[in-house]
Amino acid sequence: MAHYLSRREVLQISTALGGLTLTTSRSTEAAIDLAQEAQKQISCPTPTAVLGPFYKKLAPKRHVLRATSDPGLRLSVNGRIFGARGEALDGATIEVWHADHFGRYDLDGYRFRGTLIATADGKYGFESIVPGHYPDRVAQHVHYLVNARGHKPLVTQLYFATDQVFEGNPGKNFRRDPLVPSVDVVRPVVLTGDPNKVWAAVVFDLCLEPL
Amino acid sequence: MLAIALLLVASGPLGTHSLHEEQVIRSEKLNFVLISDDGRYIAALGPGGFKLWERDPVHLIGAFRDPAGRANAGWFTSWAFSPDGKTLAVSDVEGTVGLYDAQRGDLARRLTVSESSVSSLAFSPDGRLLGTTSADHLVRVWDVVAGRPLWVSPGAQIGFMRDVAFSPDGGKIAAVADDANVYVWDVFTGNLSNTFEDTLMASFGLAFTKDGKHLMVGGASSEIFLLNLPTGTLERTFGRERNVVASLKLSPRGGMVVSRYRNPIDTAKAAPIIVWDIASGKAKLKLEIPNTHFGAVSWNESGMVVTSWYDGGLHVWTVPRLSDGGQPR
Numbered sequence: 001m002a003h004y005l006s007r008r009e010v011l012q013i014s015t016a017l018g019g020l021t022l023t024t025s026r027s028t029e030a031a032i033d034l035a036q037e038a039q040k041q042i043s044c045p046t047p048t049a050v051l052g053p054f055y056k057k058l059a060p061k062r063h064v065l066r067a068t069s070d071p072g073l074r075l076s077v078n079g080r081i082f083g084a085r086g087e088a089l090d091g092a093t094i095e096v097w098h099a100d101h102f103g104r105y106d107l108d109g110y111r112f113r114g115t116l117i118a119t120a121d122g123k124y125g126f127e128s129i130v131p132g133h134y135p136d137r138v139a140q141h142v143h144y145l146v147n148a149r150g151h152k153p154l155v156t157q158l159y160f161a162t163d164q165v166f167e168g169n170p171g172k173n174f175r176r177d178p179l180v181p182s183v184d185v186v187r188p189v190v191l192t193g194d195p196n197k198v199w200a201a202v203v204f205d206l207c208l209e210p211l
Numbered sequence: 212m213l214a215i216a217l218l219l220v221a222s223g224p225l226g227t228h229s230l231h232e233e234q235v236i237r238s239e240k241l242n243f244v245l246i247s248d249d250g251r252y253i254a255a256l257g258p259g260g261f262k263l264w265e266r267d268p269v270h271l272i273g274a275f276r277d278p279a280g281r282a283n284a285g286w287f288t289s290w291a292f293s294p295d296g297k298t299l300a301v302s303d304v305e306g307t308v309g310l311y312d313a314q315r316g317d318l319a320r321r322l323t324v325s326e327s328s329v330s331s332l333a334f335s336p337d338g339r340l341l342g343t344t345s346a347d348h349l350v351r352v353w354d355v356v357a358g359r360p361l362w363v364s365p366g367a368q369i370g371f372m373r374d375v376a377f378s379p380d381g382g383k384i385a386a387v388a389d390d391a392n393v394y395v396w397d398v399f400t401g402n403l404s405n406t407f408e409d410t411l412m413a414s415f416g417l418a419f420t421k422d423g424k425h426l427m428v429g430g431a432s433s434e435i436f437l438l439n440l441p442t443g444t445l446e447r448t449f450g451r452e453r454n455v456v457a458s459l460k461l462s463p464r465g466g467m468v469v470s471r472y473r474n475p476i477d478t479a480k481a482a483p484i485i486v487w488d489i490a491s492g493k494a495k496l497k498l499e500i501p502n503t504h505f506g507a508v509s510w511n512e513s514g515m516v517v518t519s520w521y522d523g524g525l526h527v528w529t530v531p532r533l534s535d536g537g538q539p540r
Contacts, residue, residue, distance in 0.1 A: 050371060050389075051369055051370045051371065051390060052389060053371075053373070053389055053391065053413050053415065053430070053431055053455075054412070054413070054431055054475075055370070055389060055391060055412065055413060056411055056412050056431075057391050057411045057412075058411060065374065079535075100363070102474075103476060104476055105475065105476075107412065107431055107433060107455070107475060134476050134477070135476065135477040135478075136476070136477065136478055145369065153368065153369050155369050155370075161293060180380045
């Protein structure tokens with residue numbers, strides 16, 4: 001009989017692997033639940049990180065940023081946009097952009113760039129690939145610029161607990177990239193799907209300050 | 212001697228440029244190189260601090276170390292010579308600007324500009340004012356003699372400001388930011404006079420035209436935007452290249468602009484310098500040397516001086532008398 005891990009055991013293993021959770025398709029839902037549970041402890045407002053030199057205006061509204069031929073581990077990011085009192089920020093705009101699998105930003109077009117609109121309950125999500133490393137920057141990351149009525153714009157970055165830079169312990173090692181502002185923005189990664197079609201799932205909730 | 216492959220691409224006869232390597236200064240590994248507008252002084256920053264040379268003949272004025280021993284690439288953020296070449300202003304991550312006497316080679320004064328890192332600085336054309344941008348997103352104009360700010364103004368709301376410049380008449384100051392906007396203030400009132408939002412991506416370098424009515428900016432979009440200040444509009448773009456624009460400098464008569472590039476992914480990789488004719492938008496000269504980084508350029512009536520470096524040497528190139536028809540009408 002297969003042994004199914006308890007929620008506590010999964011959390012312990014997840015921590016030991018630097019936030020990486022390996023799932024089978026049967027336990028995917030439970031793993032995502034766990035990631036969301038951990039996410040409830042987000043700090044508010046979300047720690048900010050630099051905008052960086054490669055922000056590009058007018059990114060198209062779309063939630064699939066990758067093309068089927070793009071190399072790299074498939075990535076799915078989901079989350080919610082909150083205000084400081086925990087209220088969902090309906091209609092918030094979330095601009096995301098990141099480097100390709102080889103660490104290159106698209107400066108000519110809008111590959112791996114998109115604008116998302118939060119739903120009535122503040123949810124957003126996008127599909128892409130896990131960004132690569134590049135020489136001038138230590139850790140893999142996805143840039144965020146979030147705007148919501150009545151709130152200060154939030155500029156931050158999403159990092160991956162599985163990034164080799166953190167050596168399995170982002171709590172201890174997140175400062176190895178001096179631009180990572182807090183371990184709060186280094187998110188656990190759930191590897192899921194079937195063996196021939198693995199993808200990385202990340203939950204990243206964000207909290208904006210009122211004006 | 213390092214074998215150098217030099218690529219020249221020009222719209223006119225190559226012979227008129229007669230580019231040659233004038234000097235090689237042996238040095239430790241370098242991170243940044245600066246040259247004064249008159250071409251007389253060269254400053255270079257390496258891991259052990261920065262050094263200052265008089266160029267002709269080559270003479271080491273001094274090796275500068277901050278009194279607290281912090282003068283290294285991790286502490287340094289930006290620098291500029293005053294227009295008369297006598298003062299070297301060096302800013303740092305702690306929000307101060309050191310004003311160094313270029314002739315004596317010592318720290319004359321230190322201004323406490325900000326509680327956060329200074330991101331860029333520039334002298335006014337008469338050398339009396341210093342403009343700074345900093346990580347607190349504020350722009351300041353300082354009276355250098357009095358050592359106090361004339362005004363402080365909000366800059367880009369969300370992005371780092373990477374370069375700042377005064378107009379030729381000293382009446383305007385402009386800054387470029389990572390939010391992809393370009394901001395222009397009145398120097399005497401501190402009021403924001405223009406915000407250009409037509410550049411889709413961040414600019415890293417800027418230069419006013421000779422009459423001060425246009426501003427050229429370039430950066431991640433790998434082309435140069437000609438912005439019209441009186442109308443507040445983007446007039447046109449030119450000078451598309453595969454690398455990103457790192458800095459811009461206007462020719463002495465105002466007909467050309469020299470653009471220094473850098474590799475967008477790996478700044479350790481070499482990237483060219485290109486001289487563009489502003490009216491036609493065509494390249495007049497391209498310098499590209501494998502494994503070599505170009506530093507700052509000085510350009511006056513006696514010619515252009517280009518600095519470059521590789522591990523172990525600082526090179527000085529002279530490009531006399533590029534035909535400069537003056538500012539396009």
